[in-house]
Amino acid sequence: METPDGKQFDTEKRGSAAAAAAGAVWRPLFAGTVWLARLIWAGVVIVARAIAKFSITTWRVAAALDSALWRAVKLLARQTLAGLAYVGGIALTAFRGLIAWLPTRTGRAYSSLFGAFLMVCGLWMIDLLRSVPSLDAAGASSARAPVDEDDPILARIDGRYVHLSEIEASARAGGFLRPDETLTPGNAFERELVESYVEQRLLARAALDDGLQRSPTVARKVNAARDRVLAAAYMDAQLRDTVTPEAVERLYRSQSDVTRLGDEVRARHILVATGEEAEEVVALLKGGADFSALAKERSLDRATAPLGGEVGWFTRGMMTPVFSNAAFSATPGELAAPFQTEFGWHILEVVDRRATSAVPFSRVRAPIENFLRMRTIESSLRDLEKKSQVVYFRPKEEDETPSAAPPDLSDPPLDDPEFTLPTEKSGEQDGEPDASEETGP
Structure with missing residues (x-):
């Protein structure tokens, strides 16, 4: 060729x-x-x-038996041998065919598929063996959960494990845990929080199976709860970034000058009914009369009269303006000019005077933190409304009502009387009477 x-x-x-x-x-x-x-x-x-x-x-043993039995035994033996020979021939033929078929491409493909099938079956059997309940020491059935050191597993619902963090989040959302409280696996079971969470999940899944999530009423409630959770998470993140210990201390230092309460004086007074009587008492005092004796004898203020007219230490903001002006305009050891208030005429003597220090940071930390929180919330809401172009459609009867002025988001004027800070009058909250309540002014 x-x-x-x-x-x-x-x-x-x-x-x-x-x-x-x-x-x-x-x-x-x-x-x-x-x-x-x-x-x-x-x-x-x-x-x-x-x-x-x-x-x-x-x-040989059955030689003495009946000939018919012997023929049956021979027939059975012959058929058994024939069957064995037939099975052996089939097995040999199949084995030869398998040997000849395996090296082919189709044989290799089927061998690989069969091996993969066996592997999947083995893994499935291992998973079944792991999920089978075991017996505890008392012989009762108990499920074995995987060990998770960071977030322990407390339950399982249809093969899905429930972690401690899920139980804690659900309990906090339901108000069953305080903000400063930490949940442990033991406490979760003692307070039946795990059982409550599992029951809630089962009921929720049953509602989904019944298609209740497609109901308009249920959908609105679910969306409202979702928005509430997301809004709280967003504000927590904003406050965590804004209201920091450094920010609180920085605001306190920026206002440290106005946190000083000024001077405070120690004084005593005599309260009389008329101006003439006040002039008479002043004349007696200038003539050398004892102030304490006159106060016990003639003062109408029954709270301070037994003490010789002693008022105690007070700052300018703790008394009425008339009383404070008279006290802070006089020097220690000097009698102030008689003055009148709604309670009568006062003869005031300043005993001592001293300067006060600034309000300690520990006493104003909480008000400053609250102020920073409110300012962060208000500013965040105003920014979001501005970006989203929010428009309110109020009823007509409310349109005529003047809208409230926007909140003041500047730093708090700590010297403003409207901004409440702990002062020397904090003793009133502890059950201690204040000097101004004793004297009346």
Whole structure:
């Protein structure tokens, strides 16, 4: 045979070479198959010989039996041997076919698929064995949960594990935990928080199965709860970034000058009914009369009269303006000019005077933190309303009502009387009477 380029191509030699190559591949495999078949045949021969010996022995033992029984035994033995030979032939044929089929491409593909199938079945069986309830020391069934050191597992619902963090979040949302309280696995079970959470999840899933989430009323409630949770999370993040200990201390230092309460004086007074009587008392005092004795004798203020008219220490803001002006305009040891209030005429003597220090940071920390929180919330809401172009459509009867002025978001004027800070009058909250209540002014 001649090729297109003029060369002679010997097909017989090519065919013989291919046959030789194929023979080189299959000859060892065939030899191994023949060897295995011979081994199997040798085993069959051994079994057959054993059966033959057993049959001969049985035949000798049953020689005295009836001929019909002997024929039945021979027939049974013949059929058994025939069946064994038939099964052996089928097994040998199948084994030869398997040996010849495995090296093919289809055989390799089926072998790989079968191996993957076996692997998946093994993993599935391992998972089933792990999820099977075990028996505790008392013999009761108890499920074994995976160990999670960071977030312990407390329950399982249809194969889904419930962690401690989920129980804690649900309890805080329901108001069952204080903000400063930490939940432990033991407390969660003691307070039945785990059972409550599981029951809530089961009921919620049942509602979803029934399609209640498609109800307009339920959808509005779910959206409202979702918005409430997201709004709280957003404000918590804003406050966490804004109301920091550094910000509180910085605001306190910026207002430290106005947190000083000024001077405070110690004074005593005599309260009389008329101006003439006040002038008479002043004349007696200038003549050398004892102030304490006159106060006990003639003062109408029954709270301070037994004390000799002693009022105690007070700052300018703790008394009425008239009383404070008279007290702070006089020098220690000097009598102030008689003055009148709604309670009568006062003769005031300043005993001592001293300067006060600034309000301690520990006493104004809470008001400053509250102010920063309110300012952060108000500013965040105003910014969001401005970005979203919010428009309110109020009823007509409310349109005529003047709108309230926007809140003042500047730093709090700590010297403003309207901004409440703990002062010397904090004793009133502790049950201690204030000097101004004793004197009346």
